[in-house]
Amino acid sequence: MKTLVRKHLIFFFFLSLSLVFVGIGIIEDEIEIKEWPVPWKDTRPRDPFVDQKGRVWFCGQVGNYIAYLEPNSGKFKRYEMEKRTNPHNLIVDHDGYVWYAGNLASHIGKLNPENGKIDKFPMPDPEARDPHTLVFSQKGDIWFTVQGGNFIGKLETKTGKVHLIKVPTNGARPYGIKIDKNDRPWIVLFGTNKLATVDPQTMELEEITLPNTDSRPRRLEITSDGNLWFVDYTRGFLGKYAPGTQRFTEWALPGGKSSKPYGTALDDNDHIWIAESGLNPNRLVGFDPKTEKFFGIRNVPSGGGTIRHMYFHPLTKEIWFGTDTNNVGRARFLR
16 A cells, blocks of 8 residues: 555656646757867857858857868868967858957957958057957947946947947946847946946936845846847846836746856747756756746757857858857757
8 A cells, every 4th residue: 555655656756747847848859969078178158159151150269369260171270369369259241240349358250251450440548458249230330338347338339439328337347239220229227227228319327126135136038029129147037028018027947046147049930048057967958938937958079168159150050159168059949
């Protein structure tokens, strides 16, 4: 009788566990993750971006270089930076030039891959010491954040002129940044419980306070309906802000408070992908705004260490990321 009871308890335990998994829609078999070990050890490869030739560019932040991976051949090529540049983030324009944030050198750089030449655009204010994350506007200019210096900036790529806007909240730590369909930048302020946006015509900055004082938003995405989605790093939540109604909604991540959501990406189905960086191993988690459910949970084979930024490449429908375990990674959807 005791054996029978025990068997029933085990059965109901696994049944309930499977129902939990079904509720968040785990589909590991439909996601393939591949990683390429970077040949330069302990250099923190990060913030990949795919160019028109299919090369995956990334920053070697600690190694003080910029490099690219050719996924088909597995070959890497490296471009050296000056000492204490510590490139933090990069983006590639339509002409193939690589723009990077010189995080310890107070400039944004433009690398010509053909000859390795670098043009530098220094920050006009010495307090803007650490350009952080870059994003292209629809016109080809660059909006960017300055985390420690507490600025949001714009670089006119044709003229080289840099505009800086001081964030009113002290220690706000402007972090992730995205552009909406109206060419307006939106920013998460990681040092406080706020979002920010800038009117591109007047250059006026507006801060938007999140409902929970403990929230610390780190990265964000903007879906086709204009809604903002941000990861709350300290609380382990995915948050949504609807600018039209000024309404906030949030969902607890599958990994809970210890998930420490960090890197994000938005695919062409308006699904938000999140790196739960507080878990070991790190794992990728998808979220469908239509069903309001998480799905596609997948562990990173190398462990990840920390996945700080992710990039969705629309042509191949792949997500690229760098890891603190010294890899460049790719998530590919098999369905």
